Amino acid sequence: MTGSLFIITAASGTGKTSLVKQLLATTNDLTVSVSHTTRAPRPGEIDGHHYHFTSVDSFVSAINDNQFLEHAEVFGNYYGTSESSVRAQLEAGVDVILEIDWQGALQVKKIFTEATMVFILPPSIATLRQRLSTRGQDSLEVIEKRLAGAVTEMVQYVNFDFVIINDNFEVALTELKAIIVADRQTLKRQQQRYHRTISTLLANGTDD
Template identity: 85%
Template sequence: MTGSLFIITAASGTGKTSLVKQLLATTNDLTVSISHTTRDPRPGEIDGHDYHFTEVDAFTSAIGESKFLEHAEVFGNYYGTAEQSVRAQLDSGVDVILEIDWQGALQVKQIFTDATMVFILPPSLSTLRQRLSTRAQDSVEVIEKRLAGAVTEMSQYVHFDYVIINDNFEVALTELKSIIVADRQKLARQQRRYHRTIATLLGNKTTAE
């Protein structure tokens, strides 16, 4: 059974990564695709776990070989999603989450037209500024650049299927999980998952009958 693809996008500091981490810890048959990036690791980040940290030359070579499902340059660094690994995970029946920016999200949607796209927004710009400052992982200059680009990023929410306001973490997590659960109850997925049960219930008739 083929898995579903979920694209989750947010401006930096909105809490997307924390939400996805907790979602993975409480949901079966769900994984997140590990992106490639040319930026330096932040304190505590592990290569192959948080990102595949990649040299610029290797990244641009992969672009030339069409190995990325999507890629973009964000604040002077490249980010990209390897197409082969995503397709392999989906083919194994696992639902896959892509944590990518809006540019990458729109690129992927052109290829996986049935992907479910979720945009996470902060409750206010002041809250976003506070969250970016509290992380203490970026310089003041970088934080200001991220805030300046946040409005442009967030204006892209209109292209997405769902919008979640991350004001209360537990509420936002419940809303995000409900999207995953609802997708798994769709007709096509239930027909594939329970085709024998359905056939038995219908007296071994096909679902088309």
């Protein structure tokens, strides 16, 4: 059975990473694709787990070799998703999450047209500013740059299939999980998963 691809996008500080982390901890057969980036690791980040940290030269070489499903420059750093890695996971029957920006999301959607796209919004700009400030990972200058770009990012929500407002974490998590669960009950997925069961049911019905 082929897995499904979920694209989750949000402005920095919206809480996307925390939501995805908890989603993975409570949902089977679901993984997040580890992106490549040229930015320096933040405190506590592990190479190969949070990101594949790489040099600019190596990243550009990978672009030239068409290794990325999508890539973009964000705040002076490059980010990209390995196409071969994503395809291998999907072919193994695992549902894959891409945590990428809106530009990358639209790039991937052109290739994986059946991908489910989710945009997460903060309840307010004030809340977004507070979250960026309290996490203590960026300088004030970087925080202001992220806030300045947040509106430009958030207007892209209209290009996505689902929108979640992350005001209450538990509510937002429940809504995100509902999207995954609903996708797994679609006709296509259920036909793949329960092919033998459905065939037996129909055959028995014919016999009656």
